[in-house]
Amino acid sequence: RGRFLLLTAIAAVAGAVVTGLLVNIFEHKQEAKDPFFRVVEITDETEDPATWGKNFPVQYDSYLRTVDQVRTRFGGSEAVPRTPTAADPRSVVAQSRIEEDPRLKTMWNGYAFAVDFREERGHAYMLDDQTFTERQQVVKQPGACMHCHGSVYLPYKKLGGGDLIKGFELMNQMPYTEARKLISHPVACIDCHDPLTMQLRITRPGFLEGIRALKASEGVPDYDPNTQATRQEMRSYVCGQCHVEYYFKGPEKRLVYPWANGIKVEQIQAYYDELGYKDWTHKTSGAPALKAQHPEFEMWSQGIHARSGVACADCHMPYQRVGAQKVSDHHVRSPLLNINKACQTCHRWPEEELRARVETIQERTQLLRNQAMDALVALILDLEAAVASGRGDEELALARKLQRQAQFRLDFVEAENSTGFHAPAEAARILGESINLSREGQIAVRDATFQPSFVNSMVR
Numbered sequence: 347r348g349r350f351l352l353l354t355a356i357a358a359v360a361g362a363v364v365t366g367l368l369v370n371i372f373e374h375k376q377e378a379k380d381p382f383f384r385v386v387e388i389t390d391e392t393e394d395p396a397t398w399g400k401n402f403p404v405q406y407d408s409y410l411r412t413v414d415q416v417r418t419r420f421g422g423s424e425a426v427p428r429t430p431t432a433a434d435p436r437s438v439v440a441q442s443r444i445e446e447d448p449r450l451k452t453m454w455n456g457y458a459f460a461v462d463f464r465e466e467r468g469h470a471y472m473l474d475d476q477t478f479t480e481r482q483q484v485v486k487q488p489g490a491c492m493h494c495h496g497s498v499y500l501p502y503k504k505l506g507g508g509d510l511i512k513g514f515e516l517m518n519q520m521p522y523t524e525a526r527k528l529i530s531h532p533v534a535c536i537d538c539h540d541p542l543t544m545q546l547r548i549t550r551p552g553f554l555e556g557i558r559a560l561k562a563s564e565g566v567p568d569y570d571p572n573t574q575a576t577r578q579e580m581r582s583y584v585c586g587q588c589h590v591e592y593y594f595k596g597p598e599k600r601l602v603y604p605w606a607n608g609i610k611v612e613q614i615q616a617y618y619d620e621l622g623y624k625d626w627t628h629k630t631s632g633a634p635a636l637k638a639q640h641p642e643f644e645m646w647s648q649g650i651h652a653r654s655g656v657a658c659a660d661c662h663m664p665y666q667r668v669g670a671q672k673v674s675d676h677h678v679r680s681p682l683l684n685i686n687k688a689c690q691t692c693h694r695w696p697e698e699e700l701r702a703r704v705e706t707i708q709e710r711t712q713l714l715r716n717q718a719m720d721a722l723v724a725l726i727l728d729l730e731a732a733v734a735s736g737r738g739d740e741e742l743a744l745a746r747k748l749q750r751q752a753q754f755r756l757d758f759v760e761a762e763n764s765t766g767f768h769a770p771a772e773a774a775r776i777l778g779e780s781i782n783l784s785r786e787g788q789i790a791v792r793d794a795t796f797q798p799s800f801v802n803s804m805v806r
Contacts, residue, residue: 388541393500398535404668409535409676412468415440418682420708420765423465434478440465449719450760452726453753456629457637458484466763469678472496473532482522488599489525490518494588496529499537499549504528514551518599538584546580548572550587556603557583563606581657586643589658591758593623609644611758611776615751624750631729632739633746638757645762649769656692664688704767711759711766714777718756721784725749728791741794748787748798755780 385400392398399406415425415438423440430437443463444450454460462480476495481487492498498517499510505528506513517525540547548554548571561569571583591614595602607613615636618624624634646652651661663674664687681688682704685697693700729745755776759766766773786798 390536390541391500392541393497393530393534393536395531395534395536398541402535404671404673405535405676409678410470411677412470412679414677414679415467416679416683417465418680419705420712421466421763422680423467436474436478439475440467447719449723452723453719453757454637455726457626457635459637469533471532473529477526487522488518488594489520489522490594490599490601491522492517492525492529493550493552493601494592495532496526497531497534497537498529501528502551510549511551515598515600518594518601533588537587546577546584548580548583548587552592552601552603553583553587553590556590556592556605557586559603560605560609563608578655578657581659582643582646582652585658585662589640589642591639591641591644593618593625609647610772611641611644611755614644615754628726628749630733631726631746631749632733632742633729633749633753635750636754636757638754638761641758641762642764642768645758645764645772646768648772651768660691661688664691707767707770708765711770711773711777714774714781715756715759715765718752718759718777718780718784721781721788722749722752722756725752725784725787725791728788732791742791744796744798745787745790748783748790752780752783752787755783 383401386397388398388401395406395409399409415423417424425438426441428434428436428439441464443465444460450463451460454463458481461484464475464479467475472494473496476491492501493514498514502510502513502517504513505516517528537549538546548557554571557571558569561567571580575583590603592601592603594600604614604617607617618636623636625637626635627633628635642658646658659674661681662678663676664681664684665672666675666687675684675687677684682701685700689700690697695703725745726749729742729749732742732745759773759776759780762768762773783798786796790796790798
């Protein structure tokens with residue numbers, strides 16, 4: 347009898363455990379079917395991310411953490427205190443890149459970046475850092491700058507009377523100070539998500555037009571990422587809306603991604619050369635110079651991760667488990683600060699080994715970058731001396747063209763925020779070409795009969 351009672355008790359306990367487990371599984375399945383609880387109604391005019399956060403508290407909490415300032419070995423920013431002023435109320439800024447490396451001032455001499463250029467910070471700062479940069483005091487920036495520094499989807503539509511492209515065109519032409527009054531938030535949920543389905547979407551006209559031009563060059567006409575891209579492609583395209591090279595076209599300051607020839611650095615340079623476009627004339631050398639912006643999308647596209655189908659979000663916004671839900675981490679940070687989820691999902695190696703691999707790539711890129719910077723500065727100084735000695739524009743034309751090419755290549759890697767990691771071989775190739783072009787430019791200053799070995803459309 348005692349054994350029977352014991353077996354009955356064991357069976358009862360086991361039954362309770364199994365029942366509890368089944369109930370838990372059922373609840374989690376139901377939770378997974380309905381991944382959020384609708385607290386508020388969200389529409390295509392709900393701009394404030396805090397409102398979206400009522401329905402998506404996990405994602406919103408991580409989005410708020412983009413205020414974090416944590417430096418990795420080769421990137422990120424330290425919190426540098428400053429005394430707020432009426433003109434600039436910021437009490438914390440990132441460290442100055444031009445003070446860390448004064449060679450940048452030589453490279454950008456005569457351009458606003460020689461006055462103020464700081465380490466990158468999180469999305470939370472993208473609007474204020476653009477608003478209060480000292481570059482605003484040097485040049486009158488256009489409203490086109492808002493395209494990548496604020497939540498512009500709704501302001502574009504309001505400005506255009508419901509027409510996104512028309513609003514984009516109107517804001518481009520506005521003075522920055524006037525456009526800034528229309529912007530309330532840095533990049534927000536509405537810029538990347540459809541409010542009804544929560545599917546990823548492209549809202550930036552610059553990217554819509556740029557990717558259409560790129561696909562056309564590849565034989566795919568009238569490409570629309572919102573209807574033709576895969577979900578995995580969209581997990582990179584939403585980042586490529588802003589992390590790209592661009593320029594302002596014509597007096598209307600239309601923001602354009604120069605991808606009609608392709609997205610490699612020499613293809614972009616050829617595009618600019620065909621237009622005869624320059625960002626400014628270098629103050630001391632007289633070269634028609636270009637300023638690369640932040641071509642992360644272009645460089646990532648040349649790397650092994652892109653070729654393997656790995657999206658930007660896989661590394662910078664990796665999935666995390668919250669109960670039964672699998673959600674993207676909206677903290678948006680360096681994978682080196684989140685190696686477990688960002689890297690070890692695919693790479694089964696210890697964290698320190700993976701960090702070492704990344705830093706080895708970055709060390710080698712930084713070494714080449716410094717050699718390219720020294721070569722470029724030497725060319726600029728040689729040109730400066732030649733100008734001071736009275737040598738004419740025709741005599742220095744070739745050396746100036748070579749400076750333009752060398753400088754754009756160096757700046758393409760300098761402005762791209764992975765220190766070579768997104769595409770190590772491509773970054774090394776670009777920097778190697780930059781070094782060669784600068785040294786050939788120095789020879790051209792000394793020898794008017796010199797013919798450079800590196801030939802592209804600008805030299806021809």
